[in-house]
Amino acid sequence: MIPSRSPASETLSHPLDLTQPDSKTRWLETAFVLLAWGCALLSAGTLFWIARVVYQDARPAIAEFGLEFLWGREWSSTREVFGALPFVYGTLVTSAIALLLAVPFGLAVAIVTSETILPQWVRSPVAFLIELIAAIPSVIIGLWGIFVLVPFLMPLQRWLHETLGWIPLFGSEPFGPGLLAAGVLLAIMILPTIAAISRDVLLAIPPELRSASRSLGATRWETIVRTLLPAGSAGIIGAIVLALGRALGETMAVTMVIGNAVRISPSLLDSGYTIPAILANQFAEALKPIHIGALMYLALILFGLTLVVNVIAVVLVQWVSRRAIVR
Amino acid sequence: MELSDRELPDLDLQQPLSLPRRLFEYGTTAIALGLTVVALLPLFAIFWQIVSQGLQHLSLEVLVALPAPVGMEDQPNGFANAILGTMMMVGVGASVSVPFGVMTGIFLSEFAGGTAIANGIRFAVKILSSVPSIVVGVFAYATIVLATKQFSALAGGFALGVIMLPIVTLTTEEALKLVPDTYRLASAGLGEGRFSTTFRAVIPNALPAIVTGVLLAVSRAAGETAPLIFTALSSQNWPQGLLSPTPSLSVLIFNYADSPYREQNALAWTAAFVLLAIVLLVNTISRQVTRKHLK
């Protein structure tokens, strides 16, 4: 029923050369592909390169002190005794204070800027302003911390010491800079992270969930507390963990207000030290290989610590966004 | 009687919520609004201080003069060298990170989208973006300062480049993904190869968003201090090329903030004003670039 075909290459107006490569663009294509692969591998490889370099240079100290470095309490370059505990302690304590403060504030901002409590023309500027904090260089926040926040916190610290001084947490005489001031400053800095990501998480929750809860007679806040926050919990936890990672590694602002004293004090009003702070203060002057090695060892600990925290955070946030797409 | 009760239930539409529920409602609203207001206070306080303190000593002199030795009241005193040093090192950082970052973004979006290798590389880049900047400084110190036995703008710029790289990469990828597939199909349908399709059909449409990403990275790098303290160090003179210690605004603020001299403290505020102005300006411009494009 269909006419038989005739072999008809000769009916073509120009010669057919499908297999011939475009000589002029072929090298370009190849170079482009290789370049893209090279750049991608190199970019990803930077992470491993950092790990390797820091580990390499920490080796003298690792060989010298071993794992005992982790609980050594002394740090003296003249006597060549180095221990990480005061710095690890300071890092963890300031980050904990920061989280404790920033989580309620951050969540409040996230809820206020994603729910309809306020009109849109108030919500958007608030969200924008909070995110603006993240754009301020940390050295500037540190400067503000030294000259404004620390004097401002002084009466509060004195009051804490006088009324609650019997608790070891507030057992030392306050003198301005210290763990508490550093924690408060860190809280200000990580608040935008928690607020912005949690806000995105809350906004990504399907609106049906909200209307379902409201149609069952739940009030706005009953819906938020019993439906929205649980639904967004994985993403919100991801935001908090990400903020923790940021707090652990934050350098300048903390260095400027923590007092920089190598000690482990139970009192939050006392001064202390963090890993980033000692790196910032001593690296430029460190000359002895063992001193540099000890600093590198500290950097390695910090790198490992933040790596674990950030991997958890990224996985959590990714998992949440993937689930949102599937849904 | 019972039947009619059922037919006409006691409609309580007018009855208010029970007292505990109402209190919970008002209480939580008040708390949330209160916390939000308090969260905004530091921002206003910081801006207020920087503007009021910074403007006191802002003059043309501080922008064009070198730092005066301490105690020399009559000499012009400024931080022009630090502004120049910051620009230099951000420039070095950008010239390292932009080509690599953009190519990696192209790879993630155009070459390997969705494959395991792309996911792995994207994951590594994301983790790289959250490595503490002080650790990046340590890395630059170990690779460049120790190798060249010299604190230098190169080492500082390299550290800034490592910090910018993931920002450029991830924003480029996002930007390219926003380009509709129809452009890629149209170009491939005309027999164009990957190179031509990417650079003629895809990138021109993503350019504003890529520029935004680069500017964001620049504004971030300009404010970084930790990676510079022990790589570029600082200096009281004009930058002497790429291979010598180089001042920067951020390190200057750090040093002057801790200084016992009042005039240096004051200059720290002025430098903070200038740095913040630069950072926010670049930041705002970058947002503007994409907004214009969307119109």
Added chain:
Amino acid sequence: MASEERTPYDRALEPEIRDVSIELSEPPPSTAIEVQNLHFHYGRRKVLEDISIDIYQHHITAVIGSSGCGKSTFLKALNRIGEIEGNVNVAGSVRFFGQDIYDRRVNVNRLRRHIGMVFQRPNPFPISIYDNVAYGVRRLGRSRVHLDEIVESALRRAVLWDEVKEDLKKSALGLSGGQQQRLCIARALAIEPEVLLMDEPCSALDPISTMKIEELLRQLRSRYTIVIVTHNMQQASRVSDYTAFFNTDESRIGRLVEFGPTVQIFTCAANSSTRDYVEGRFG
């Protein structure tokens, strides 16, 4: 003029020449693309099964069928553009003037220059009208001397020249949808393809623009081989010489149900589901 431009369908409407054997008495057309036992998979999912069709040179072949039966996929298999969207697996052979296009050595870019494509939604680049048409012509190391002529000739063949000759430097996005689609056709014609694949080229257009494109197709027929996917039965019967009817069942695998001269498909199809479909009784 109009009587010379008749399609087989027009002739079919006249009772005295309704006999299909008249078609058969014409000299047999030559084959541009020969599809044999084509199986097409997206990843693991099979979308097309065992398709065998001849696309005749300088004729218009319409592909019809219900949504999701793989019509677009079939077109994408003919110039291998499905590959840039993701992982595809193909079995069987597609021969373009005798050459297997799935041969490993085939330069797909060259293939796609021979087999142009027009998409469902007009997709001009956001650059000038002139640059759009020149897009595929401007390549590395090519002389640009004749560019103006090439652009003008392509726009004339797409019957767009008179409407845009004053505004060649203006953005293509300022054109109407119908003009944009003709611009996309001009863009494809500018690189002198042998075959033009069109995936529902009129589905985003108003009736007037649709008429213009159909008229254009009839004019292009003498120089190009055209495969057009359409959901519009009238359009298929108006413009095409041959029609392929695809269908699918619960398995969601597309199959070729019937292929033949358009007049035959629309008047006395052999398969009952084809008859139902062209008469609008399902789908």
